[in-house]
Amino acid sequence: MREVVFWGFSGVALAAALLCVTRRSAVASALWLVLTLFSLAGLFVLLDAQFIAAIQVLVYAGAIMVLFLFVIMLLNLGRAGPSDMRGWLGRGVAALLGVGLAVELWVLVRIVRGGGFAAETAAYPLPPGELARVQQAEGAVGMLAEPLFRQYLVPFEITSVLLLAAIVGAVVLAKRKI
DSSP: HHHHHHHHHHHHHHHHHHHHHHSSSSSHHHHHHHHHHHHHHHHHTTOOOOEEEEEIIIIIIIIIIHHHHHHHHHHTTTSSSSSSOOHHHHHHHHHHHHHHHHHHHHHHHHHHHHHHHSSOOOOOOOOTTHHHHHHHHHHHHHHHHHHHHSSSSSHHHHHHHHHHHHHHHHHHHHHHHO
């Protein structure tokens, strides 16, 4: 059952990512990217990384995508050009992907409530039982925070500076039009 949910989330993520890069409308691309990020969060839950899944939804699908949509709307990129939703075919594909994601989430909730993941073995780089011991000692946040702020501090800060530069660039471009 776990493999079915994995392949379902993977298929939705790949289809949404493909639609994200092939759409003409920047707003439609951003919304397909949101679906991709939600599917990735589902994959993180399957890997028993609930904290990363929650951060994926809150930070990337929430805050970063709101920022992207704000920049798109500030630049008025969504007004020009033809629509990506051409007739019943485009709407049917979108509805089918939405229903598929809803079914996957329903199955995932049923499995997690029934304890289906706890009985199965997961492929962790730590020996069996070691992950639970480290999580008890440091907590899930501590396990992520230490490497993030020790080993990966510079890439983390570079990413934040790049996002800030993108916002400033969008504001400068928008001011020229005003």
